[in-house]
Amino acid sequence: MGKLNLDQSVIDKSRASARAIAEQVQEFIDTHTTVSTERAVLRLLGIDGQDDAEVPMPNVVVEQIHEAGELNKGISYWIGNAMIETGMKPQEIAEEVAAGTLNLVDLPRHDLSEIQNVVMSEAKERMKVVDNTVAKRNEYLETLGEGPRPYLYVIVATGNIYEDIVQAKAAALQGADIIAVIRTTGQSLLDFVPYSAPTGGFGGTYATQENFRLMRAALDEVGEKVGRYIRLCNYCSGLCMPEIAAMGAMERLDVMLNDALYGILFRDINMQRTLVDQYFSRVINGYAGVIINTGEDNYLTTADAVEEAHTVLSSQYMNEQFALMAALPEEQMGLGHCFEMDPDTTNGFLYELAQAQMARQIFPKAPLKYMPPTKFMTGNIMKGHVQDALFNAVSIMTHQGLQLLGMMTEAVHTPHLQDRYLAIENAQYVFNNMKDFGDDIEFKKGGIMETRANEVVEKAQVLLEEIEAEGIFKTIEEGKFGGVKRSRTGGKGLEGVVERAEEYFNPFIPLMTEGRELV
Numbered sequence: 001m002g003k004l005n006l007d008q009s010v011i012d013k014s015r016a017s018a019r020a021i022a023e024q025v026q027e028f029i030d031t032h033t034t035v036s037t038e039r040a041v042l043r044l045l046g047i048d049g050q051d052d053a054e055v056p057m058p059n060v061v062v063e064q065i066h067e068a069g070e071l072n073k074g075i076s077y078w079i080g081n082a083m084i085e086t087g088m089k090p091q092e093i094a095e096e097v098a099a100g101t102l103n104l105v106d107l108p109r110h111d112l113s114e115i116q117n118v119v120m121s122e123a124k125e126r127m128k129v130v131d132n133t134v135a136k137r138n139e140y141l142e143t144l145g146e147g148p149r150p151y152l153y154v155i156v157a158t159g160n161i162y163e164d165i166v167q168a169k170a171a172a173l174q175g176a177d178i179i180a181v182i183r184t185t186g187q188s189l190l191d192f193v194p195y196s197a198p199t200g201g202f203g204g205t206y207a208t209q210e211n212f213r214l215m216r217a218a219l220d221e222v223g224e225k226v227g228r229y230i231r232l233c234n235y236c237s238g239l240c241m242p243e244i245a246a247m248g249a250m251e252r253l254d255v256m257l258n259d260a261l262y263g264i265l266f267r268d269i270n271m272q273r274t275l276v277d278q279y280f281s282r283v284i285n286g287y288a289g290v291i292i293n294t295g296e297d298n299y300l301t302t303a304d305a306v307e308e309a310h311t312v313l314s315s316q317y318m319n320e321q322f323a324l325m326a327a328l329p330e331e332q333m334g335l336g337h338c339f340e341m342d343p344d345t346t347n348g349f350l351y352e353l354a355q356a357q358m359a360r361q362i363f364p365k366a367p368l369k370y371m372p373p374t375k376f377m378t379g380n381i382m383k384g385h386v387q388d389a390l391f392n393a394v395s396i397m398t399h400q401g402l403q404l405l406g407m408m409t410e411a412v413h414t415p416h417l418q419d420r421y422l423a424i425e426n427a428q429y430v431f432n433n434m435k436d437f438g439d440d441i442e443f444k445k446g447g448i449m450e451t452r453a454n455e456v457v458e459k460a461q462v463l464l465e466e467i468e469a470e471g472i473f474k475t476i477e478e479g480k481f482g483g484v485k486r487s488r489t490g491g492k493g494l495e496g497v498v499e500r501a502e503e504y505f506n507p508f509i510p511l512m513t514e515g516r517e518l519v
Contacts, residue, residue, distance in 0.1 A: 004357055004443050004453045010461045011362055014317050017464035021472055022321035029279045032272070033504065035496035036191070037280045038062050038075040040242035043250075044284075044508055045079065045090040045119075046126055048209070050195045051098035057091075058243070059192045060098045068105045072501040076123075078104040080115035083122070090122065112503055123507035133252040134289050140220070140229045147177040147228055149367065150395050150403035152427055153255075154420055157182035159201030161211045165218040170417055172222045172230045175424045178255055178402065180233035181215060183207045188238025188267050189492060193247065207234050207244055212251035231255055233293070236281050237263050239273070239493050245281040249288035255334065255402070256285055259295035260322045261315060264476060265484045266298055270491035271476055279326050280509070286328030287512035293402065294319040297338030297371035299482040305341040305375075309355055310459035311481050312337050313362070317464060318472075320363065327513040330365035334402050338371035339391040343383075347448060349390055354449035356398040358456060367401025370394075377411040384408040385426065392430040397438035403427065 039058035049057045065071045065078050082093045085107045096102035154176045156164040161181075168179040184201030197210040205211060212234065219230040233255035236244035241258070248256055260278045263269040285292050296312040296319075303311065316335045323333050337359050341348040359368055373387045388406035395403050405423040407415040415423075443450055467475045479485035 003361055004354065004450050005445060006358065006361060006457055007454060010454075010457050014314075014457070014461045014464050015321075017461070017468040018314075018317035018321045020468045021318055021464070022325050024468075025275055025322070025472055026279075026325050028272070029276050031500055032276050033071070033074060033498050033500055033506070034273055034276050034493075035062050035066055035071070035498075036240050036273075036277050036493075037242050037506070038065075038071060039240075040246045040280060040284070041075050041506055041508060042079070042090065042094070043243055043246045044126055044130075045076075045122060046129075047090050047094045049091075049094075054195065055098075056192050056195055057094040057098060061094050061104075064097055064104060066496075066498070070105050071498045072504060074500070074504045074506055076119045076505055076507055077112075077115055077503060080119035080122075081110050082107055083118050084110045084114060116505055116507075119505075120507045120511075123511055127508075127511055130249045130288050133250065137229075137252055137254065137289060140223065144223060144227055144229045146231075147175070150370070150400045150431070151177035151231065151367075152424055153178040153180060153233070153369075153402050153404045154423065155180045155182055155404070155415075157204045157414065159184060159203070159205055160199040161197055161205050161214055162199065164205050165215060167417060167420075168215065169218060169222045171420055171424070172219065172228075173226060174421050175428060176230070176420075177228070178231040178233050179215070179219060180255070180404075181205050181207070181211070183235050188235070188240075188263065188269070191239045191493065191496065193240050193243050207247075209247040209251060212247055212253060216252050231291075233257070236285070237295075238267060239263075239269060239277075239496075241274070241277040241281040242284060245284040245288075245290075248290060249284050253290060255291045255293060256281075257295065258282060258285060258292035259336070260319055261476070261481060262295035262298060264486050264491065265482055266295075268486065268491045270494040270497070271473060271486060271488055272497045273491075273493040275472075276497065278322060280506070282323055282326035282328045283509055283512050286323070286326055286332060289332065291332045291334045291367055291402070292323065292328065293334040293369045294336040296336040297340065300338055300340040301375055302482040302484060305338075306345060306351065308482075309351075309456045310463060312355075313359070313456055313460040314463045314467070315481065316359065316363065317460065318467075320366070330363070331367065333363070333366040334369035335359070335363055335366050336369045336371060339373050339387075339394060339406075340371075340375050342376055343373070343387055349394075350448050351452050352390075353394050353397065354452040355456065356394050356400065357443070357449070358453040360398045360400070362457075369402040369404065370400040371404050372406030372410075374406075374410055377406075379412050381408040381412065384410060385422070388423065389426055389430055392427045393434060396431045396434045397441075399438060
């Protein structure tokens with residue numbers, strides 16, 4: 001597409017500020033851990049199941065150490081020490097802890113290097129599980145192929161995984177490329193991941209490893225039938241970010257909602273907790289080849305899309321840098337934005353097109369995630385269908401990567417199967433009829449769209465400089481994103497943040513980042 005003439009020097013300054021912000025945060029991350037990060041380590045080491053009280057085994061083990069005030073060494077220290085002392089494997093150790101017959105902190109302590117060696121050996125063996133899922137995805141992509149970008153991305157959310165499977169298969173047969181299973185309401189606030197396949201979700205379905213496995217198998221089945229790999233998406237946000245990332249890596253999820261700030265702003269999860277957890281979750285996603293989706297679209301549900309568009313861009317810059325710090329490549333960064341301006345805005349389509357093209361140029365390698373109109377959808381389904389068509393037009397013109405399809409009944413009810421079909425048909429029609437349109441036109445120099453894009457670029461740069469000077473913690477406390485204020489010591493989950501001891505180690509961070517560029 002004939003490019004917008006953006007001021008590259010301003011873009012470079014913005015990236016430099018975002019980098020400085022990420023480095024400030026990384027200093028904090030490198031000296032802290034959390035209960036959810038340590039539970040993710042246990043899951044990657046193969047610990048699974050629940051005790052007689054239906055408490056997940058990773059929670060049982062981590063809580064024993066955390067309550068003793070010894071989690072600062074990392075759960076790997078205690079598991080490795082127990083492996084040497086008892087000769088048991090991690091799962092056996094967890095079962096003994098759950099039975100009340102083993103207290104890990106009471107065992108004799110072995111040499112740190114010996115502990116690290118035995119855990120590292122076990123971790124390397126367990127990494128084969130993730131390696132096999134990556135290999136299987138690559139095999140499917142080579143043999144079946146996949147749909148063209150923008151991927152057609154739709155949602156299922158019945159609360160029952162078995163009903164979700166029926167709807168997901170129907171959507172894939174209709175042309176969907178990505179199926180996202182919405183989580184049950186409030187799961188992001190649970191400080192544990194439920195076990196097995198609970199079917200009583202409300203407003204969505206429980207994200208569990210078993211539910212991941214069931215949906216993955218179903219999508220593989222239909223993918224083989226239609227001759228196209230179908231990607232599976234879920235949500236690793238909230239109090240269990242790294243755990244859900246670990247589960248997704250082992251069960252071959254392909255896309256994960258994963259934003260550095262979303263849980264802080266929109267779920268009131270403590271900022272220290274979230275910023276530590278997002279790092280390990282992104283290390284895992286990066287290694288497992290998972291595309292992350294960031295949540296900048298949420299800012300514009302609480303703030304005006306015309307006035308606050310620069311906050312979206314600012315967050316995209318920061319999410320990019322946080323991801324690079326975790327060795328997650330640009331090709332897996334589904335940086336988020338949305339089509340959320342008031343439809344009564346004069347020249348609103350031009351502003352939306354300018355914003356989308358601006359993001360495409362600033363993040364050329366990223367498979368951008370583009371979100372549909374929701375804030376201003378009404379019960380007028382005819383108008384809603386037109387809004388979605390304009391949204392689809394912007395997407396194909398600007399080469400977006402992942403297109404969450406708008407539903408004409410968005411403001412009326414949870415979409416029926418036929419609503420999803422109409423949304424897919426709408427997108428396929430627009431994408432086919434406008435396939436090369438974006439490559440065949442040019443933007444007017446100094447026109448409305450170019451002027452608008454540069455205005456957003458400049459405002460984002462000013463905001464990022466302010467954040468760099470004040471730090472991300474103070475910026476969030478002042479409510480500069482989405483008009484939402486959060487306290488550094490407030491919110492949910494702060495009690496699960498622990499300062500690391502000198503002996504701390506997490507074997508999966510070096511294993512998953514080895515040979516990968518920590519930019």
